[in-house]
Amino acid sequence: MKKSYLLSPGPTPVPERVLLAMAQPVIHHRTPQFSGIFAQCAEKLKGLFNTKNDVLILSSSGTGAMEASITNCFSKGEKVLVVNAGKFGERWGKIAEAYDLKVQWMNIVWGNAADPAAVKAALDADPDIKGVFIQATESSTTVKHPIKEIAAITRSRDVLLTVDGITGVGVFDIPMDEWGVDILICGSQKAMMLPPGLSFIALADRAWARADKAKNNKFYFDLKKERKNLKDKTTAYTPAVSLIYGLQEVLAMMEEETYPKLFERHAALGLAVRAGTGALGLKPVTTHYTEGMTGVFLPEGLDGKKFVKVLRDSFGVTFAGGQDDWAGKIIRIAHLGYFTEFDMVIALSSIEMALDKFKVPVKFGAGVGAAQEILRDRFEVK
Amino acid sequence: MKKSYLLSPGPTPVPERVLLAMAQPVIHHRTPQFSGIFAQCAEKLKGLFNTKNDVLILSSSGTGAMEASITNCFSKGEKVLVVNAGKFGERWGKIAEAYDLKVQWMNIVWGNAADPAAVKAALDADPDIKGVFIQATESSTTVKHPIKEIAAITRSRDVLLTVDGITGVGVFDIPMDEWGVDILICGSQKAMMLPPGLSFIALADRAWARADKAKNNKFYFDLKKERKNLKDKTTAYTPAVSLIYGLQEVLAMMEEETYPKLFERHAALGLAVRAGTGALGLKPVTTHYTEGMTGVFLPEGLDGKKFVKVLRDSFGVTFAGGQDDWAGKIIRIAHLGYFTEFDMVIALSSIEMALDKFKVPVKFGAGVGAAQEILRDRFEVK
Numbered sequence: 001m002k003k004s005y006l007l008s009p010g011p012t013p014v015p016e017r018v019l020l021a022m023a024q025p026v027i028h029h030r031t032p033q034f035s036g037i038f039a040q041c042a043e044k045l046k047g048l049f050n051t052k053n054d055v056l057i058l059s060s061s062g063t064g065a066m067e068a069s070i071t072n073c074f075s076k077g078e079k080v081l082v083v084n085a086g087k088f089g090e091r092w093g094k095i096a097e098a099y100d101l102k103v104q105w106m107n108i109v110w111g112n113a114a115d116p117a118a119v120k121a122a123l124d125a126d127p128d129i130k131g132v133f134i135q136a137t138e139s140s141t142t143v144k145h146p147i148k149e150i151a152a153i154t155r156s157r158d159v160l161l162t163v164d165g166i167t168g169v170g171v172f173d174i175p176m177d178e179w180g181v182d183i184l185i186c187g188s189q190k191a192m193m194l195p196p197g198l199s200f201i202a203l204a205d206r207a208w209a210r211a212d213k214a215k216n217n218k219f220y221f222d223l224k225k226e227r228k229n230l231k232d233k234t235t236a237y238t239p240a241v242s243l244i245y246g247l248q249e250v251l252a253m254m255e256e257e258t259y260p261k262l263f264e265r266h267a268a269l270g271l272a273v274r275a276g277t278g279a280l281g282l283k284p285v286t287t288h289y290t291e292g293m294t295g296v297f298l299p300e301g302l303d304g305k306k307f308v309k310v311l312r313d314s315f316g317v318t319f320a321g322g323q324d325d326w327a328g329k330i331i332r333i334a335h336l337g338y339f340t341e342f343d344m345v346i347a348l349s350s351i352e353m354a355l356d357k358f359k360v361p362v363k364f365g366a367g368v369g370a371a372q373e374i375l376r377d378r379f380e381v382k
Numbered sequence: 383m384k385k386s387y388l389l390s391p392g393p394t395p396v397p398e399r400v401l402l403a404m405a406q407p408v409i410h411h412r413t414p415q416f417s418g419i420f421a422q423c424a425e426k427l428k429g430l431f432n433t434k435n436d437v438l439i440l441s442s443s444g445t446g447a448m449e450a451s452i453t454n455c456f457s458k459g460e461k462v463l464v465v466n467a468g469k470f471g472e473r474w475g476k477i478a479e480a481y482d483l484k485v486q487w488m489n490i491v492w493g494n495a496a497d498p499a500a501v502k503a504a505l506d507a508d509p510d511i512k513g514v515f516i517q518a519t520e521s522s523t524t525v526k527h528p529i530k531e532i533a534a535i536t537r538s539r540d541v542l543l544t545v546d547g548i549t550g551v552g553v554f555d556i557p558m559d560e561w562g563v564d565i566l567i568c569g570s571q572k573a574m575m576l577p578p579g580l581s582f583i584a585l586a587d588r589a590w591a592r593a594d595k596a597k598n599n600k601f602y603f604d605l606k607k608e609r610k611n612l613k614d615k616t617t618a619y620t621p622a623v624s625l626i627y628g629l630q631e632v633l634a635m636m637e638e639e640t641y642p643k644l645f646e647r648h649a650a651l652g653l654a655v656r657a658g659t660g661a662l663g664l665k666p667v668t669t670h671y672t673e674g675m676t677g678v679f680l681p682e683g684l685d686g687k688k689f690v691k692v693l694r695d696s697f698g699v700t701f702a703g704g705q706d707d708w709a710g711k712i713i714r715i716a717h718l719g720y721f722t723e724f725d726m727v728i729a730l731s732s733i734e735m736a737l738d739k740f741k742v743p744v745k746f747g748a749g750v751g752a753a754q755e756i757l758r759d760r761f762e763v764k
Contacts, residue, residue: 001639001647003722023405257383265383314761316722340385340698345731346724349750353758364754368731369747376735376746379696 002316007347009139009167009293009320011189011196012337014246018193021249022242029241035233037248042230044251045200048259049184050175055202056226057247059240062166062187065199067095068221069162069183073131073203073210076100080131081122083114087140087323088164092133099216104129110141110325113288116149123159131160136168140323142295142332143288144172148179155180160207166190169200170254171292171336172263182207191266191292191336193253194246266291268378269335269344272371276348277333279370280355280362285330292336295322297329299360304328310354317350341375389729390702391521391549391675393571393578394719396628400575403631404624411623417615419630424612426633427582430641431566432557437584438608439629441622444548444569447581449477450603451544451565455513455585455592458482462513463504465496469522469705470546474515481598486511492523492707495670498531505541513542518550522705524677524714525670526554530561537562542589548572551582552636553674553718554645564589573648573674573718575635576628648673650760651717651726654753658730659715661752662737662744667712674718677704679711681742686710692736699732723757 006013014022027034038057045055058064074080080101082093085108093103106122108114114134123129132154137144147163154161162183165174169184170191176184181204188198203211203223211224225236254262273294274284282296298304305328308321322330333347348367355362388395396404409416420439427437440446456462462483464475467490475485488504490496496516505511514536519526529545536543544565547556551566552573558566563586570580585593585605593606607618636644655676656666664678680686687710690703704712715729730749737744 001635001644001720001722003724005724253383262383310763314763317724338383340383342385342387342699342728342731345727345750349724349727349754353754353761356758357761357763363751364758365747365749365751367747368727368750369745372731372735372746376738379735379739381692381696381739 005317005343005346007317007319007334007343009190009332009334009336010187012193012334012339014195015193015253015338017253018246018249022246024245026241029239030234034241034244038235038239038244039233041244041247041251044255048170048251048254049200049202050173051177051184051202051204053202053204054227054230055200056223056230057235057239057244058199058201058221058226059197059237060199060221061196062164062185062199063091064221065185065187065201066092066164068201068218068223069185070095070099070101071216071218071221072223073160073183073207073214074099074101075215077102078130079104079126079128080133081106081119081129083119083132083134083145084108085112085114085135085141085143085145086110086138088135088138092164096133111143111286113143114145114150116146116153119150120153123153123157129159131162133162134164136163136165136174137171137290137292139167139293140326141286142290142293143286144290147174147181151179151181154182160210167290167292167336170262171266171290173259176202177204180204188243188247192247193250193337194243197240197243198247263291265340266336268374269339269341270294272341272344272374273333273335273347275374276344276367276371277351280352280367285326293332293334295330295332298331302358302360304330307331307354307358310357311350314357315350315354317346319347341378344371344375384698387699387725387728389716389725390700391572391714391716391718392569394575394716394721396577397575397635397720399635400628400631404628406627408623411621412616416623416626420617420621420626421615423626423629423633426637430552430633430636431582431584432555433559433566433584433586435584435586436609436612437582438605438612439617439621439626440581440583440603440608441579441619442581442603443578444546444567444581445473445477446603447567447569447583448474448546450583450600450605451567452477452481452483453598453600453603454605455542455565455589455596456481456483457595457597459484460512461486461508461510462515463488463501463511465501465514465516465527466490467494467496467517467523467525467527468492468520470517470520474546478515493525493668495525496527496532498528498535501532502535505535505539511541513544515544516546518545518547518556519553519672519674521549521675522708523668524672524675525668526672529556529563533561533563536564542592549672549674549718552644553648553672555641558584559586562586570625570629574629575632575719576625579622579625580629645673647722648718650756651721651723652676654723654726654756655715655717655729657756658726658749658753659733662734662749667708675714675716677712677714680713684740684742686712689713689736689740692739693732697732697736699728701729723760726753726757
């Protein structure tokens with residue numbers, strides 16, 4: 001008998017009460033009953049996105065919302081700057097090219113964060129650049145980009161800042177309106193604790209103004225159409241009804257925990273995991289860790305692909321490995337969403353025992369113990 | 383946000399697939415559909431009980447089956463020997479007295495197991511004793527009684543051996559027919575991985591012979607009536623339909639794991655927990671541990687009731703504390719049923735951090751690490 005533990009950065013575990021909410025009978029989407037739930041969710045999402053603007057709910061994975069930001073706000077032939085610090089930065093560029101934008105690549109060595117000064121220099125050098133695309137967290141490297149600082153540069157120019165917050169929104173605070181982020185995107189299967197299948201996108205006023213003029217191909221992801229439908233508490237096309245039930249429950253859970261405590265939890269679990277992996281001698285992949293996940297290098301010479309496979313198949317614990325350049329070299333431990341203290345204990349305990357299986361000298365309990373020094377403060381005795 | 387972990391010796395956690403099976407729509411119990419499931423369960427239970435005789439399924443907690451064994455096989459005024467080595471041994475005597483049997487108490491200091499020689503001496507001294515009542519595991523002290531040895535004594539006399547196997551059947555092997563146990567009882571909420579609400583009872587031929595003659599009061603727990611109904615694949619009164627769905631799934635899971643591996647898992651988890659508690663300096667309560675749970679003494683002067691409460695309310699981990707004489711003095715960690723390796727890691731990690739909260743000096747990771755030395759061998763790398 002084996003139990004399975006999902007410790008990957010997405011999909012993340014879905015809470016029991018959310019699973020139960022999604023198990024309700026499917027209702028029709030053109031009904032006042034569904035409209036009430038849908039409008040309530042959209043309204044609450046504004047709080048999560050820290051915006052006065054609409055947050056649109058799309059039935060797609062996060063990549064759909066990424067595509068929507070490009071096809072709705074950018075015209076063919078327009079020039080954009082893509083911060084490419086990993087797999088997901090690269091995706092921005094691929095989508096932009098697929099819709100005939102001219103991409104200027106800002107390639108960053110994996111493990112590093114974007115340098116706001118470099119972004120400023122690039123924009124100064126080329127006034128034709130109409131947009132900057134970046135991630136809040138580059139999940140492939142577990143790096144957090146300095147969104148606030150970059151927004152301070154773009155907001156004073158006619159340059160839209162589009163942030164893929166798929167592993168950022170709900171992980172740490174991204175006050176969209178206050179910082180001047182123009183487009184912010186999220187997906188359901190990360191901090192939102194839902195199965196994959198929904199994405200969320202909010203546009204600032206000047207992004208909507210661009211949408212009035214932009215010329216590009218689109219049909220399913222027509223944001224102006226969706227904004228109009230949202231006013232009528234509905235959607236252009238059939239929404240993923242059961243996921244909306246789940247979203248309603250997730251937003252209730254987040255409110256119960258409160259956003260500050262939610263963000264604090266992610267950060268504390270991250271600190272604990274890094275104390276643990278450090279105690280096991282696993283080297284950090286960055287000095288710019290996001291609060292949502294932790295990547296660490298595996299010992300030199302160890303077959304990382306096999307390591308992650310052994311953890312999954314022999315230990316029942318699913319982590320993410322590395323991608324592209326880092327394939328087989330790193331392991332990524334998630335702590336965004338429905339994770340609490342003992343999930344990190346399981347993560348470190350399983351890594352300790354798996355290292356031992358790979359003949360890496362390990363003092364059992366060393367990683368767990370180092371994490372406990374941080375985790376203990378999260379248990380309040382009344 | 384807090385997650386809850388149930389690490390008490392009963393109820394124990396119910397596997398997801400069993401919860402899903404129980405979520406099926408309730409069907410009527412007087413139907414061929416239900417009869418098919420019910421008869422299949424009863425047949426498979428014979429394998430678990432190691433008996434050729436019927437295993438009856440009652441809609442009651444385990445105490446109901448304990449009462450049934452007394453009211454069906456013993457007459458008012460008959461003399462019986464009750465092995466009282468804890469809370470549940472005491473219960474045998476209370477039920478027997480409630481139905482007007484004459485109880486001879488064999489009181490055993492908590493933490494000790496029954497001595498077969500003492501049982502033999504008691505039976506030798508008084509030929510009027512018609513039955514011996516005992517537990518396979520005395521859960522209040524986490525002690526395992528020597529059932530095989532005691533059965534070897536009773537089987538050669540006109541003395542029925544009735545074993546409360548509520549925390550024994552499915553935990554370790556109890557070959558009822560081979561050993562000569564006359565009545566064996568189990569409940570649903572322990573190793574059977576179900577919610578409370580079902581009990582199971584099997585009678586050997588000579589117990590059924592007693593049932594033909596015994597005179598006592600009974601109505602709901604009429605085993606001869608239930609045996610007759612079982613032949614027709616039904617029950618005398620309305621059965622707990624959803625729990626039977628769950629039972630069907632549980633028995634399938636047990637067959638998939640196989641009984642030898644199931645018993646081995648319980649034993650290994652117990653060894654790991656005791657290595658862990660030992661490393662934390664927590665003293666064992668017995669030298670006769672059952673495979674299903676581990677009780678340990680808490681440090682002198684520590685308020686054990688508060689300790690268990692803090693673990694439950696602040697850490698989200700529910701253990702059982704001590705009862706009666708041991709109230710506030712011990713903690714009991716369960717490893718029977720739906721428990722695997724990382725549950726023991728959580729148990730020990732939470733105990734380490736709770737001890738720290740109570741100002742007991744703890745080296746974080748010491749208990750977990752000692753357990754990992756045993757647990758690692760259970761993860762097979764292919």
